[in-house]
């Protein structure tokens with residue numbers, strides 16, 4: 350018996366799914382443009398315990414929200430028509446119907462406090478939907494923890510959907526798993542298994558259905574990166590993996606301004622309806638930026654090894670800054686990437702998804718001759734700053750200290766690692 354008095358029957362499955370950064374193309378990707386994104390080494394973990402028949406419950410623990418929810422299976426049966434589930438197979442990915450959506454909201458509202466966040470309600474509905482369709486009415490306890498800041502542009506909603514889908518499919522014994530032969534990450538004693546490619550596709554498709562419940566109109570880029578990992582180019586549901594020898598270092602700064610992706614995506618959609626031609630031109634420009642970023646990342650030319658010195662800041666228009674004194678060498682590719690980041694940020698501002706805090710961070714980092722843009726849905730959340738490979742750690746610490754003095758929290762994360770993985774106990 351566990352601390353909570355529930356009888357676990359010994360089977361525990363855990364899935365971990367990474368967050369992501371979008372290098373370029375957010376929002377425009379919803380309207381058909383290309384975007385480039387990478388997995389980051391911060392994970393959401395979904396742990397599922399199968400319970401014995403004595404506990405006829407579905408239990409959901411969400412420590413980041415200090416929420417513990419529990420539904421008797423009989424209550425779920427009395428609210429929902431589950432007959433269609435008996436015919437469904439986990440491979441047969443389905444969308445939530447209007448009637449299920451209303452009934453799952455009712456089941457969720459009965460459990461959540463009256464003043465609970467609407468975003469949290471949507472996350473719980475996504476969990477119930479995925480659980481019932483993938484695992485059926487099996488008594489379980491699911492605990493979801495996360496290293497990601499939630500609602501901050503690093504794909505927490507996608508990592509939530511991908512990790513719970515992975516854990517549910519693993520518990521339903523629907524995944525082919527491979528022991529991965531590489532060294533385990535330092536300090537990580539848990540053995541993570543890779544998922545077969547065909548099963549990754551099923552995880553991704555279910556997670557997309559979860560994202561639709563949380564977001565309204567996702568492009569699918571976030572769940573795709575969280576599932577497949579690495580660095581990807583994404584356009585209209587199609588992904589291709591980008592292999593690059595270019596070191597991609599960046600600083601992530603959390604504005605800590607709360608926002609939700611659903612309303613930001615809806616806001617850009619409304620602007621596009623009001624100004625179809627102008628917004629189409631912006632989305633086209635973003636598409637070109639992403640295509641250029643892909644070709645820069647994939648170029649392995651001699652040119653990339655030629656180092657260029659950036660003119661000292663005092664000689665250009667930023668002479669007012671007392672902060673800029675370092676001259677940093679950059680490759681031609683790094684210079685181009687920085688310009689594209691700057692152009693993309695300008696276009697995101699035109700879409701109406703920047704925020705004074707984001708603009709302040711971009712301005713602050715430009716005084717260190719570094720380029721920044723929002724990442725994810727914007728409106729607050731996180732900002733990424735490109736760090737040229739020659740930038741010394743002392744200089745990075747100076748930027749961090751400068752941003753910290755403004756009240757912003759900065760961190761670095763590993764870029765381009767694996768996607769969802771499973772661990773069994």
Ligand SMILES: Nc1ncnc2c1ncn2[C@@H]1O[C@H](COP(=O)(O)OP(=O)(O)OP(=O)(O)O)[C@@H](O)[C@H]1O
Nearest residue numbers: 468469472500501502503504505506609610725726
């Ligand atoms: N660990 C978690 N536990 C429960 N719900 C979560 C968790 N992580 C994310 N969510 C769900 O995702 C929602 C936040 O998603 P949202 O898309 O607004 O932000 P994000 O995914 O962090 O940023 P972006 O979409 O810009 O990358 C929360 O309101 C909740 O529904």
Ligand SMILES: C[C@@](O)(CCO)CC(=O)[O-]
Nearest residue numbers: 375376567568569725726
């Ligand atoms: C804003 C957006 O483009 C990225 C959110 O991380 C939404 C989406 O693509 O689903």
Ligand SMILES: [Mg+2]
Nearest residue numbers: 504506507610
């Ligand atoms: Mg999201």
